[in-house]
Amino acid sequence: MWLDLVVIGRNEEVNLNALKLSINKIDKLINKRIYVDSASIDNSVTMAKGFFDFVIELSRNEDLSASLGRKIGASFTEKEWILFLDADMELNDQFTEWLLNFENVTSNFGFVGKYKDIDRERNKNRYRVFKSKNGIARYFGGAVLLRRVALFEVGNWSSNIYANEEIELYSRMTKKGYKVEIIDQVMVNHYTEIPNTKEKIMNLFIIKNKKNFIGTSQVFIKAIKERFFIQLFRLQPLPYLLLIFNFLFLNILIFSHLIALIWLISSHILLIIFQKEIKSVILGYIFLYLLIMGLLIQIVDLAKFKRMKKT
Known part of the structure; x- marks a missing residue:
């Protein structure tokens, strides 16, 4: 077991079963399963308690944000690597295989792959590929594998950033010389709305x-x-x-x-x-x-x- 899993979510009961099935495939790699819920009003918390080791419930009175959820979740970790996911995601089989064959000899401090966005209602999907230079990502999203020492040396996720928290964190990481590498595999299936141009x-x-x-x-x-x-x-x-x-x-x-x-x-x-x-x-x-x-x-x-x- 060489990684801890941190998942954030709010009102995600419709997506949690898919997430559960996907992370069960890498169960032997995971030390802790941590779920941070942002004041859900559906059945998310009850469902999460069925397959996460720690479920942290944030109050509506708190200044809720994705960044705050990830920061709190990360504070419960202890292994060398942390896999961050959102609750409306599931691991893609390509990334699952990559994780199962991962050799911890890299000099980089993070990895991010492609995202497959899936809009169930409109029956649409698209692939998102992050821009990179010489194999190093220019930015990343909510799904990312980070080396714990790098995350905590730059001060963890910010607790008071409402949006664009990933680029804010990555800017602090690159200042310290920490890079996130792009991998060819599809990392996650992301169940989300795909808006049209209008x-x-x-x-x-x-x-x-x-x-x-x-x-x-x-x-x-x-x-x-x-x-x-x-x-x-x-x-x-x-x-x-x-x-x-x-x-x-x-x-x-x-x-x-x-x-x-x-x-x-x-x-x-x-x-x-x-x-x-x-x-x-x-x-x-x-x-x-x-x-x-x-x-x-x-x-x-x-x-x-x-x-x-x-x-």
């Missing part, structure tokens, strides 16, 4: 859950405060390049409209060449929008809080 756009620009906006700006602010912005920029450069280019554009605009126009066009051509596609620049602008909106929401919330204290 829904993606609506979800990004309509504030249904302001935590999604705040999380983006939280990562930015924390990276500045704790001095890992360079690592964040290296992993996810485009939105911050856009921020710089547009800031310079506004300043140049004060002095010369023509020079500002030339700057705007030439800088975006360079970005498109750098990213090798227009789509990436558009996505960068969307990320930049989330960053700015998140900062504004935090400023408004802070102002409201100060007014409440005065009254």
